[in-house]
Amino acid sequence: MKNLLIALSCLAVMSCSKQPESAPTPQAQSMGNLLESYYEDYLILNPLEATQIDDKRYNNILLNDISEAHRSKVASFCKQYQDSLQNYDRAALSTQDQLSYDILQFELALKTDLLKYPENLMPVQQFWGMTLTMPQLGSGKSYVTFKTVDDYEDFLGRIDGFTVWMDTAIVNMRKGLARGTTFPKILMERVLPQAKAMMVSDVKQSVFWGPIADMPATIGEKEKGELTTAYTDAIKTKIVPAYTKLYNFLKDEYIPKTRTTSGVGEIPNGKEYYQLMIKQYTTTELSPDSIFNLGKAEVARITREMEAVKEQVSFKGDLKAFFAYVNNDKKFMPYKTAQEVIDAYKAIETKIEPNLKKMFNMVPRSKFEVRQTEKFREASASAEYNLGSPDGVRPGIFYVPVPDPKTYNNAGMETLFLHEAIPGHHYQCMLQLENTELPRFRRTLGYSAYGEGWALYTESLGKELGLYTDPIQYFGHLGDEMHRAIRLVVDVGMHVKGWTREEAIKYMMENEPIAEQGAIAEIERYMAIPGQALSYKIGQLKISELRVRAEKELGDKFDLGLFHDEVLKYGNLPLSILDTRIKQWIEERKKV
Structure with missing residues (x-):
């Protein structure tokens, strides 16, 4: 078996001097060395992530990451690289290096703050671990x-x-x-x-x-x-x-x-811990109250839109009855074979392709496929996107479980394709992975608020892409958006406002078309991972807000393709850093 010494390397930071524009400055070269050193040391402390990127050096190691000894090593690791960052003049760095500086600073501060709370005393739960x-x-x-x-x-x-x-x-x-x-x-x-x-x-x-x-x-x-x-x-x-x-x-x-009790707010320092979970999963400093109120407002807005669709199709009955109609009427289950379902998704890709070219300049080199989920896991699987390989050998794959094609409901197919496939996870994930201008640690870095926020934002592009012409397909989109809005209410409700599990389940079932068992599984997931469910809607709203701001401030100079480029070209970013970058881009575009 391999032996591994955990040795955190020290980096001598070079002084900055001016160089010709075509050559990297010593500070830029040194920054590159720092980022590479950080990533190498990070992989030592996270051997499973090394395995995920096909780095086999630590394949025999499973660290005891809930031990005090490991937490001490993480603390030392963070302190070392926080100290190293202080040697740099951020203003003298390129835009890309400034972003790396800001991301690394964010990461190290978050890791350090997390060590203040005894997460290692709660290492086992039903959802992940x-x-x-x-x-x-x-x-x-x-x-x-x-x-x-x-x-x-x-x-x-x-x-x-x-x-x-x-x-x-x-x-x-x-x-x-x-x-x-x-x-x-x-x-x-x-x-x-x-x-x-x-x-x-x-x-x-x-x-x-x-x-x-x-x-x-x-x-x-x-x-x-x-x-x-x-x-x-x-x-x-x-x-x-x-x-x-x-x-x-x-x-x-x-x-x-x-x-x-249901919420993490009931444990010692639980409400302070939940605020940190908000920062971890939304990458913002939003307060629980502001998120709760935002969720309530979004639930009310989406409900109004749902009512409008119900009226548009002349449905007689209340919204709950309309939910049941869309979920159960056989006219929304037109398929006889699994291949017909797969072909329907491929048809969506073909339908949006002309408009995609108008809205996106940057597209992945990797190929893309729609596949039926393998039989051995199909019964319990959800639709999902699996990354392709940066060398193009393995395509990005949108997996669709079709255990019984005759009961496969098509009402939400268009919005699901936009989210899980194109231009959602496939564009965002593969553009990041393929981008060799990013340092290695940023090519695989993931923030749920950005990644899921982008995918949810792309659902809102449906009409611009030529979809949602069928009111029922638009209703399917609203249903998915409602689910993410409800999460803002019930997550904060349980973890800060004293809601019980049962109250959260009741609220969910009253506001969206979901069966009781589905609601129970969702609510218990939120109980297990406080704050994670906030990331989807918070991310989507931030990207939508940035687009509206850019459209308003740039007027005729606004170009949607360039805006999407700017959101995607730097890889996965904390929302606070994305916000700053888009503001800078707006000012740069004003001068063009």
Whole structure:
């Protein structure tokens, strides 16, 4: 197994001197070195992210990232690079380097602030986290590949790291119980069946057996036998005992004592922590009250638009009845085969192509495909976009689950395509990944408010792109927008204003066409990851606001294609930094 020394490199910052315009200044060269050094050290502290970008150097490592030792290393890492940034004259840097400076400063400050709160005392919940990530990785169906003997041996190292992580999680959760820093009881009850599913008596029934069952023929018989024995032992003596220990701890000790309230505001310093979650997920300094009021206003506005569509199609009945009509009437389920559904999405791409060329100058080099979601995961999957590769070998893929084509509702297809595919996630993600002018750390950097905000903003381009001519398709768009607006209300409602889980579920069901089980899953997701659900609508509203500002201030000089270029060309940005950049661009355009 590989040995890894975590050594945070020090960078000597060069002094700035003037150079010819065509040559990078010493400060620019030094800034590039700093950003590269930062990213290398960042990957050491985040080996799973290294694996995601096909950097195999740390493939055998799963860090105990909830330990105090790890948190101390992160603190030192942040301090080192914060100190390094102080050696630069930001004003002397290029626009691109200024953005890198601002992003890195934002990132380091956020990481430092997060360390002030004991997130590591709440390491397990039902929506995401290591207890769910490891089975995904170990199945062989995620971004961890199992093609060579080294791949298999590397993952055995990660299983060893996982057992340490699980032991630490239980110790930390005991500390959390003593301090009142816990997740709600209902969420922990949801974890029990997840853990139970990993407690198999037959190793071949374990999700971690998948790579053994699908072992490549290129691996020799001797190595195959050795790996089969090693994985049998790892599942029996490490994976199953780790989940069994967690299950028993949760059932017998944790769940009986954990809190029954819904919001994170109920834990010590919870409201201050929630404000930091707002900053993390919206990349703004908005207050909970302002977000709550904004959500209420958006819900009211979208409701009025929904009522107008109902009147336009002469539907007799209230809005709830119209929801039921759109969801259940067979006229909105015209398909007989899955291929017909896929072809309908391809037709949307063809329909918008002429107008896309007028609205976007920058388009990805990578190819794009619409595919049906694989059968093995189709029943529980949602429509999603999967990144292509920057070398063009793997296309960007819009996956569409069609378990039963005869019940596939087409009412929201146009808005879904714009969001998940073109010009939503495919344009934004691939332009960022392909942009070699960005330093490496920015090509894969993601802020939910920007990425999801952009995708939601592109839904609003439907009419300009020649879509939403059918009122029902526009209603589908309004339904998706309503869902994101409701999130602003219920998220703040639970985490700051004392709303119960049940009150949040009721509010959601009263304002959008969603079944009770769907509403429960959504609300419990928001309970598990405070603030994340705010990012979509906040991001969309910010980008829309910036467009309106540019149109107003530039008048005849406004060009929508150039505006979109400016939003996309720098990659994923915190909204506060995007706001500053677009203001600068407006002033630059005024001088043209």
